[in-house]
Amino acid sequence: MATEKTIFKRIIDKEIPADVVYEDDLCMAFRDVSPQAPVHVLVIPKTTELRSLNDVNENNVELIGHVFCVIRKLAKELGVAEDGYRVVSNCGANACQTVPHLHFHLIGGRGFAWPPG
Ligand code: 5GP
Numbered sequence: 001m002a003t004e005k006t007i008f009k010r011i012i013d014k015e016i017p018a019d020v021v022y023e024d025d026l027c028m029a030f031r032d033v034s035p036q037a038p039v040h041v042l043v044i045p046k047t048t049e050l051r052s053l054n055d056v057n058e059n060n061v062e063l064i065g066h067v068f069c070v071i072r073k074l075a076k077e078l079g080v081a082e083d084g085y086r087v088v089s090n091c092g093a094n095a096c097q098t099v100p101h102l103h104f105h106l107i108g109g110r111g112f113a114w115p116p117g
Contacts, residue, residue, distance in 0.1 A: 005048075006048070006099055006100055006101045007099055008042075008044055008099055008101040008103065009048055009101060011028070011030060012028055012044075012046050018030035018031070018033075019031040021041055021074065021077075021078070022043075022070060022073075022074055024070075025046070026045060026046060026063060026066055026067075027043060027044060027045050027046055027063075027066065027067050027070055028043075028044055028046060029041050029042065029043040029044070029070065029074055029106070030042055032105065036105075036107055037107040037108060037109050037110050037112075038108070038109030038110060039078045039079070039080050039085070039106070039107060039108040039109040040105065040106070040107045041074060041078065041105075041106045041107075042103045042104070042105060042106075043067055043070055043071050043074065043103065043104045043106055044067075044101060044102065044103040044104070045060075045063055045064075045067055045102055047063070048101065050101070050102035051100040051101060051102060052089075052091045052092060052097060052100065052102055053089050053091040053102065054091060054092070055102065056102070067104065071087055071104060071106055074106060075106060075108065078106075078108070079109075080106075080108030080109055083108070084108065085106060085107060085108030085109075086105075086106075086107050086108065086112055087104050087105065087106055087107075088104070088105040088107065088116075089102070089103065089104050089105070090105075
């Protein structure tokens with residue numbers, strides 16, 4: 001049975017628009033539609049096989065490493081590297097994950113509290 005495309009897969013397939021700030025063969029980054037900080041970008045691998053961090057394993061090491069190199073590059077390009085930023089991946093219901101496609105929130109441009117809510 002075919003599973004329904006997530007909103008992120010539809011963005012990858014260009015079926016719905018997004019403010020894309022980076023794209024290559026393996027991953028994509030676009031601005032969150034509901035930004036929680038002056039800079040709020042979602043960085044996602046293009047594969048639909050990784051629904052959350054729970055699906056990451058030794059076979060994805062290169063891909064996830066690449067995604068983090070992109071995050072580091074974007075943090076610099078978007079001007080938050082120097083003052084600091086946060087990278088968040090909500091995994092599962094307790095963490096309030098809403099889209100079942102692995103994604104990393106890159107948020108910056110303001111100070112954050114700790115612990116998170
Ligand atoms: P989660 O809650 O799963 O960690 O994060 C999902 C994020 O996707 C949320 O921050 C939400 O604002 C964002 N989002 C949901 N739908 C869309 C959309 O259609 N376009 C964009 N750019 N972001 C979206």
